[in-house]
Amino acid sequence: xxxxxxxxxxxxxxxxxxxxxxxxxxxxxxxxxxxxxxxxxxxxxxxxxxxxxxxxxxxxxxxxxxxxxxxxxxxxxxxxxxxxxxxxxxxxxxxxxxxxxxxxxxxxxxxxxxxxxxxxxxxxxxxxxxxxxxxxxxxxxxxxxxxxxxxxxxxxxxxxxxxxxxxxxxxxxxxxxxxxxxxxxxxxxxxxxxxxxxxxxxxxxxxxxxxxxxxxxxxxxxxxxxxxxxxxxxxxxxxxxxxxxxxxxxxxxxxxxxxxxxxxxxxx
Numbered sequence: 219x220x221x222x223x224x225x226x227x228x229x230x231x232x233x234x235x236x237x238x239x240x241x242x243x244x245x246x247x248x249x250x251x252x253x254x255x256x257x258x259x260x261x262x263x264x265x266x267x268x269x270x271x272x273x274x275x276x277x278x279x280x281x282x283x284x285x286x287x288x289x290x291x292x293x294x295x296x297x298x299x300x301x302x303x304x305x306x307x308x309x310x311x312x313x314x315x316x317x318x319x320x321x322x323x324x325x326x327x328x329x330x331x332x333x334x335x336x337x338x339x340x341x342x343x344x345x346x347x348x349x350x351x352x353x354x355x356x357x358x359x360x361x362x363x364x365x366x367x368x369x370x371x372x373x374x375x376x377x378x379x380x381x382x383x384x385x386x387x388x389x390x391x392x393x394x395x396x397x398x399x400x401x402x403x404x405x406x407x408x409x410x411x412x413x414x415x416x417x418x419x420x421x422x423x424x425x426x427x428x429x430x431x432x433x434x435x436x437x438x439x440x441x442x443x444x445x446x447x448x449x450x451x452x453x454x455x456x457x458x459x460x461x462x463x464x465x466x467x468x469x470x471x472x473x474x475x476x477x478x479x480x481x482x483x484x485x486x
Contacts, residue, residue: 280323280341284308284354287325291333302362302389308339309355320346333358335390360389364396364417365403371412377423379404387417394419425457428480437464437474441486456482 285308320343327333328340335358342351365382379400389396397403397418406423416422429435431454439446450464456476463473464482474484 280311280352280354283323284325284339284341284356287339288333288356302360303386305359305361307357307359309357311352311354315352317350317352318343318346318348320344320350322346328353334360335393358390361386362389362396362398364389364398365400367412367414367416367418369414371408373408373410375408376426377403377406377408382418385417391417392419394421397423425459427455427457428476430455435464436481437466437472437484438481439472439484439486450482452482456480 285306288306288308322343322345323341324344326340326342328338331337331339333356337356337358338353339356340351340353343349363384364387366385366387367382369381371377371381382400382403387396397420402420403418403423405426407426409422409424412422429452431452433452434449435452435456437448437450439448448466450466450472453463453465453471456462458476458478460476461473462476462482463471465471472484474482477483
């Protein structure tokens with residue numbers, strides 16, 4: 219059965235050539251690409267096991283092919299949104315590796331990989347006497363505006379607008395999403411110890427607690443055309459947007475979502 223191929227793959231003819239010295243990683247910059255283009259979940263991949271062959275032909279230099287594929291992929295998948303300054307670095311294969319001559323090599327994104335941070339790109343021979351499949355290391359950097367802490371913040375402390383300043387950072391330095399909008403973190407509390415110089419990302423903050431375990435809370439149960447208000451005891455602490463369990467006066471335990479006022483809403 220034919221292996222799946224990414225719809226935007228550009229396959230280029232490639233034949234064995236004299237071995238070239240491996241230099242520094244190749245780097246290309248893209249200006250103004252949206253953040254969305256980088257979240258490319260790989261639905262394709264697999265391929266055959268890599269074959270290192272002691273052939274008379276030296277290893278093929280796959281760097282230029284990889285770079286062209288990345289150029290084309292990023293250009294074709296531009297997305298609207300916050301502009302980022304992209305920087306793509308392509309590594310090299312082990313210089314001791316020898317690959318059989320191949321008339322056509324296809325780049326692809328391995329399953330579970332994405333074009334973000336330190337990743338890898340697959341290259342497989344689809345027209346050659348010996349099939350092979352290798353991987354090249356790739357580093358994707360995405361520089362854009364973010365909020366960087368100007369001082370340490372203790373766990374549980376509420377963040378204010380004075381706690382951070384805007385600066386350009388590499389969004390891809392961590393898999394956690396950057397919070398570029400101050401509305402996402404001002405008024406939130408530190409989920410752990412935060413250090414000066416850190417860029418604010420989603421797991422670093424949480425909503426402030428509106429009540430603690432054991433507190434009496436207002437419960438509103440809503441159904442088609444009616445709403446019933448009662449009271450219950452919280453079985454855990456609660457913050458806006460969280461799902462909590464409430465023990466009602468009759469002993470029944472129900473689950474609901476905490477709204478911004480601290481009321482627990484239950485849908486019947």
